[in-house]
Amino acid sequence: MNGNVLDAYGPLLLMFLAAMGISGAILTVSVLFGRRKPNPFKDSPYECGIRPTGDARQPFSVQYYLVALIFILFDIEAIFLYPWALVYHDLRLFGFVEMLLYIIILLAGYIYLWKKGALDWNR
Amino acid sequence: MEFVAQHPILVVSLIKIVVLLFLLMTALAYVTWFERKVVARIQSRIGPLYVGAHGLLQPLADGVKFLFKEDVTPPAADRFVYVLAPFLALSLGLATIALIPFGPATIMVLGVPTQMGIANVSLGLLFVFAITSMGVYGVALAGWSSNSKYPLMGGLRSSAQMVSYEVSLTLSVVGVVLLAGTLNFNDLIAYQSGHWRYVRFLPHWNVIPQFVGFLCYFISAIAETNRVPFDLPEAETELVAGFHTEYSSFKFAMFFMAEYANMITVSCLATILFFGGWLSPFPERWTWQLYIPGVGLILGGILLAYDTAMNQRGIARIQLAVVTIGALVIGAACLLPSVMPVVQGPFWFLLKLLGFLFFYVWTRGTLPRFRYDQLMDFGWKFLLPVSLANLVITAFVVMVLNR
Amino acid sequence: MTLPIILFFVFAAIAVIGALMMIFFREPIHSALALILVMVALAVLYLLLGAEFIAAVQIIVYAGAVMVLFVFVIMLLNAGEEERTNISKLAHYVGWPLGIFLTVELVYWMLRAPIGARATTATIAPGDPTRDLSMLLFRSYLFPFEITSILILIALIGALVLAKRDS
């Protein structure tokens, strides 16, 4: 597609500005209209009616990190798949084999993860 | 302004944006109404009833209520991030719609022919994914900034969940791209026009060859939008309200609006990718289908009128009369020869969209919720391999058929 | 001043300010947010350079995945405000002057780069650039492409071994 970037993406940018504008407006309006009568009980973090002690931001299970990690790597794989799918009609068997190889290698990693229990939530 | 003259399209899109955002915000409000009504029906209840006829003004009342609610910001929270999170969530949720084309027809705005849809981008699909991939931040930051245990857990949970299902989401769509060889929404829809060669009554929609892909996509989409049975982040019975426990007033509502906006986006995407977007399911030679929108609206109007006359009293009657007249007028307008072709695309698109939204609500009415580990297992150990396999098989079949 | 140039300056400014914020914020999560800002701004600049696909990938992978990992780790480790230590005298006295010097030097040379005299018209490259890129990637750069899978595999295994060891 030949064309000016602005013609294609300018509207998108504008939409972003508009969406952010609306969100900002909503935030402002709710600040303007909402009453504010803070008191210590209202302000305290929710913990089922018990006064919380200590910092809520406690170190968390490393499992979450693993999920994000696996996600990154598979995300990249998925991203590579898109240009591939785009020109797949021209690549044919060659494209199939190369992507199969690619997928197989990553699949090996996937199987490794699985076997290692990185995908199990309750180890 | 010099560059306005250079880029007339910007002015045109500004107008479209205003219109679309208005419609979208209304739609968001009424999707909640729709959901409440449908779920109520499923659960043999009535649903919103008192504010306006059939509770039609309920969303408005809700909005006003949210507006006047006290906006509590916990002092322990990281204020900047705390405010940023709903802001991010909502603006990303709203902005994605810009990439969705609602109809094929070019309409004239300020004398410039332009599409029904804001941005027509050659890599539309990728940009949708790009924007949704940022959606994680809204959730994660909300959970983190609240500085409270339940939100933190909810935030971590839901961001991990969204991230997990994003993989299968992206993978499940590759099959469609393989078939069509394009990432542009218009081209994707164009690819699906017509009917199958041998089964001529079946429209040439991707859902048929890519049924597995569609299932993967839709399941992932449900998870991605944190809806039942994947609504773990907000699993109220465990984590109270998940990442938005500490949010109140309109900030709370913003998360909900974002959720509904995302629902609409992924449903639009499903419509475009698998159900032929704005295409009608009928063959082109059946010209009578052009009357469906108009006639449908008029029939709906008549039904409403009947309901109004039989069941409603007082002010509700007036409200419904207005709606009825609106439906009749628009329906009649849709039958005008000049308008008729224009409304076809949006009509079918919205109809399919509504179908998906109904499906969303339906699952919510029927299914229990997964447990978190089951959810992650499902995503990583089932959906991911299945969508990969679907991809490989599709690639193989495409290769063989291409020879 | 035409619109593209204005856009360039706006987003360049956002990128630079974001980078500065990344340096000067002391809460890691704020730094991360600033960096996300830089990345998004860069994506827009890529668009101005006509590299749509790269812009999309930039957002999906960098802003949508890598930074998510950063945010997760910050949440995971409960990274609080940065400690102000100055154990390394070297970094304290030599590091940043040299860094600034390096910046200035690079800017100087970039200004003198012979290629810089050309201009982009903020158009999408002719033809179908994404297809060209794909063909390039899967034909000419097939080998590196396949190697990336191995790289990813190794990273996966390495990170898993590292992260899982303590649990």
Added chain:
Amino acid sequence: MPISVETPTGAAETMVLNMGPQHPSTHGVLRVVLELNGEIVVSAKPHIGYLHTGIEKSCESKTYSQAITLTDRLDYLAPLSNNLCYCLAVERILNIEVPKRAQYIRVLLTELTRIASHLVWVGTHAIDLGAMTVFLYGFREREEIMRILEMVSGQRMMTSYFRIGGLALEPPPGWLERVARFLDSFPAHVAEYEDLLTQNRIWLARTKGIGYLSPEDAIALGVSGPTLRGSGVDYDVRKYFPYSSYEEFDFDVPVQKDGDCYARYLCRVAEIKESAKIVRQAIAKIPAEGPIRTVAPGIIPPSREEMKTSIEGLIYHFKIYTEGFSPPRGEVYQAIESPRGELGFFVASDGSANPYRVKVRAPSFVNLQALPELVVGRLIADVVACIGTTDIVLGEVDR
């Protein structure tokens, strides 16, 4: 209110989370202090007492009849069971027999209560696990039972309909037909819940194998009711120590072997059906006419007609409602099978007009003890399922 938060038991990775008292899935004001490692429960400690109203103490200052209204407030999902148990206990001390008609009506109504209670349980348990619709369906049927109770007693929930020596009032004509009508439509509705849950994959995944309780542990912990029977122990007070003519009814006691949440779910659903069976038999058994109260001058109030027509009646009426009656010295322990398990009333009399000591053996209270047993080592989401499956009512736990 105790505000202390337990300190973690050591490992730095754990996090202490209060579940409750203000939490959607603790069925009231239960507080469970969870120590979590990631999402896995390392330890769970139930804290109760947020709803302690001192009912046992209050009973000591009421007359025997007055205390009935207090018992309604114990297990507010099955008030008639509480009424029945208390009345049976006092009747034991008094050593009087209730007329058969009243006994059958008691059976019918307590079984209806059981159905209602289980319906609420299925609904809340399902909503705990995210299935919202079942909840509303359950309440639809419960509503009909409530209406029947209202028709009979004039009250929807706190009926206090059973009185010492019989019933409070003669039920209105046509009520049995209404019950029968309800029963006719009922099986189809139960099938609806089962459609939504019993074979649902997600439901199975959420309940099967979760919250396992072995029969030995169950007995040792004193667990009773469907929770016990879900572990394969066939103990039902109605069969072991029949009361109120239960021995004349033909019903099965559903038992499941697996001891997990799903087994308990199956038990309760089967119990609903069994109760419906009993109700149907009761309809057939209840004579159209006959006394609803024992004749025991000075203890049981005379009928309205007698009070209006005879002087003795008037005197007894006056005496009973002003100063009550004085049963002989002694203490009894009366147990019945409430929807939640063995409900027991220990009533001690010192010969005065007020009960000397009333102690309620609340099944929820005892069953709740088993909670840590069920949840430790499992995920936080399972805590919800387990709390739901023990079917506690905080009014009864805290008394």
Added chain:
Amino acid sequence: MNEIPISYFLVLSAILFGLGVLAFVFKRNIITVFMAIELMLNAVNLAFVAFDRARGGPHDGWVFVFFVIVVAAAEAAVGLAIAITVVHNRQSLNIERVNLLKF
């Protein structure tokens, strides 16, 4: 008329790279140090895309950006895993307190 000189992008790239270097030296939190590295990689990517645009031919520059992104992702994954391990062992995120590199 709509032209932006490529050198603008190159200068921006240089500035961002310099800021990355500064952050790399300046920051003490191990996570932000990694972020500084990401910033530098981003700056380089910008230069790649700019050069690619200037060349106009086949988009080799884009391909490089692609690979840089992959490498950056892998780097982040492993680097942060190391960070987690270090923090678990040392109880500190401050790289100045981590002197494992000593011999």
Added chain:
Amino acid sequence: MEKDSFIRKLREWDAAAVVEVLDFRGETTIVVARENLQRVAEFLVNDPGTRFAFLSDITAVDKFPIEPRFELNYHLLSLERRARLRLKVRLAGDDPVAPSMVPVWPAANWHEREAFDLMGIRFEGHPDLRRILMPDDWEGYPLRKDYPVEGYR
């Protein structure tokens, strides 16, 4: 009668264990001395002829001002024998201490805590003897007869 057989068995095992046998409205109560409680309980649980494995309830009764002031009633159930039995222990007002039955019946845990909470009876050997229904900082034992219902004056 079967209930008699329990008593007989108990007597055969240790004649001194049974202090008194009460019978009211068909309910058998065996009064045992505090010192013997644990032994008797273990016997009743383990003896194949009795098998009172299920502890239904523990009730504390305050007989103020009669001494011994407190009575503890253990309501036992034998699933095999389909029988109930009540064990009664009398405790003096100035020494309301009983051995904890948690080792014999884990179910006794909360019952004993409740008796402690509301009646002020202490149980020796209880793993976690805290108030259960009343707040931790509550003063007094509400179910005692001398508890000022309208508050301390």
Added chain:
Amino acid sequence: MPIILNNLWIIPLLPLLGAAINGIFGKQWSQTRVNVVGISSVSLTFLGVIELTREFLALHSQVAWVRSYAPWMIAGPFRADFNFQIDQLTLVMLGVVSGVGLLIHIYSTGYMAHEGGYYRFFSYLNLFMFFMLTLVMAGNLVLMFVGWEGVGLCSYLLIGFYFLRKSASDAGKKAFIVTRIGDVGFTIGTLLVFWTFKSVDFTEIFKQASGMPVESPTYIGGTLTVICLLLFAGAIGKSAQLPLYVWLPDAMEGPTPVSALIHAATMVTAGVYMVARMHVLYSHAPLAMLVVAIVGAATLFYSATIGLVQTDIKKVLAYSTVSQLGYMFLGCGVGAYAAGVFHLMTHAFFKGLLFLAAGSVIHAMGGEQDMRNMGGLRKKIPITFWTMFAATLAIAGVPLFSGFFSKEAILDAAKDGPYANIYLWTLGILGALLTSFYMFRLLFLTFFGEQRYDEHKVHVHESPKNMTIPLILLAILAVSGGWFAAPTMLGGPNHFENFLRPVFEAGAPAASAALAENAGAGETGGNALVKSLLAPGVIVALIGFLTAWWFYIRRPDLPKKLAASMHGLYTLLLNKYYVDEIYLAVIVRPLLWVSTNVLWHTVDEKVIDGAVNGVASSARGIGGEVRQIQSGNPRSYATWVVIGAVGVTVLVLGVWGMVR
């Protein structure tokens, strides 16, 4: 439709898949499953090769069939593709590699059955097959180099298969490092090829080279000569020629099937294959050919002498391999490429067989490798004996056995060929004599005479079927593998040479003319038969046999006496001419000394440390900073990185700026 021809990638891919599958999953799998994967991948390859041969021959093509699958490396003008090439030479090699490889795979299932890391072994073997096939099918030098290095890697892995044994892992390392020395030459040679021809594709190289003039046989500086010599350096390393042969005997530490497959039948012949493949270049560089021939002849004689006295059964075979490889090079060096390749093929059969049989013997003896502790095994393990006997006859050059034809062809070429050289021929004949002797010595020591082992400790038993069947098949091949050339004895054509003619005629005008002339000049009828049967090779083989018989059957006490009387020579031979020791003394020690004394003690301690200490002591203020270098503080390191970056950019950009 030629399926395989159009999809050449299938052939190397199959073993690669096998390797990957076994490598990934094999650990959990039973041996049977590993077998199925390993064997089926190789047998499919073999079938593929057969089909390929059929398809290629159906083409009646006189030129190579080249298919390019992907661009691979493109850097400026440099371009190397994934392209595969099929011609007659490739076919022969493919047949050998896949056929012998398949048999050895089958054999291994028996031989390795009780070893740990079974799946690992098969994964490596399959990987080796992949690389070897890549090497053979490669259409350009760079891809060939990939295969070349890949087989080296697999060789390293497999020699060090028992990696817990220090000698094994040392041997692996030695093999790797020694061959690497040769590979340096190969690499530079490749670069030179590219420099000269602007391409690395064989077709292109040969096209250009065949048009170039033949270089002077005396001037060493000719481009082609240099290229050929450098490439030959690689061949020396890979094919274990003088002076880089030292790794091969040590490589016997690996499992016997490995020795058979890699260190006898296939990998070590890669050098020969390479020389044959590049014959166009060699034909234009007579000097290089001469070097090849000399090295070959020297090696064949040299290592045969060592083989005379070795007592380890596998060591004898190892030196014999080195020697036979020398024959092949001799053949190539005297222009008889076809003969060299012919010998390569027959050698693959009989040497593979010898190793496998030796493995069978070792298996039977429960791990014993010393021949002095064997004897009289003939009756106990008859199949092994008979197959080994056939192989011995073949290697000794007994008429009608395969080795006879190939060796005779080489010797003929050395005597009468266009590049004939009588001295080299003499060495070849002497080598044949020695070969015959040490091979029969091996046979007699092992299978004849009295038992020299303890019957109670060693339970001698015939190997299982999956080991003996490959033996028998190989024995058939070892006997009959040379009959392609049988008609020459009757004065007819040599079918093998005719088969390969398209390849070797293609680009070598000068040489091929001579060849063709020579081929036409065959004598006819019975005359030729008599002549070939009475050829010197046959006679020396007979002499060798008789001597061995005399020494080891008739008068078993003689060898010891002889050894005593010729003590000096004996120990010299026994210690393999002290080559390892010489290398140690001449190369390794000096290197160690230099690195210890010069680099460590002088440069490091005195210069660097001195400088640091000096700075530290002279300027305390800066000294603190300098110590920071070693602070372990990552921030400081980061700063150093920046300092370095500034330095480099200032240098590079500054200099560049000035130049501009």
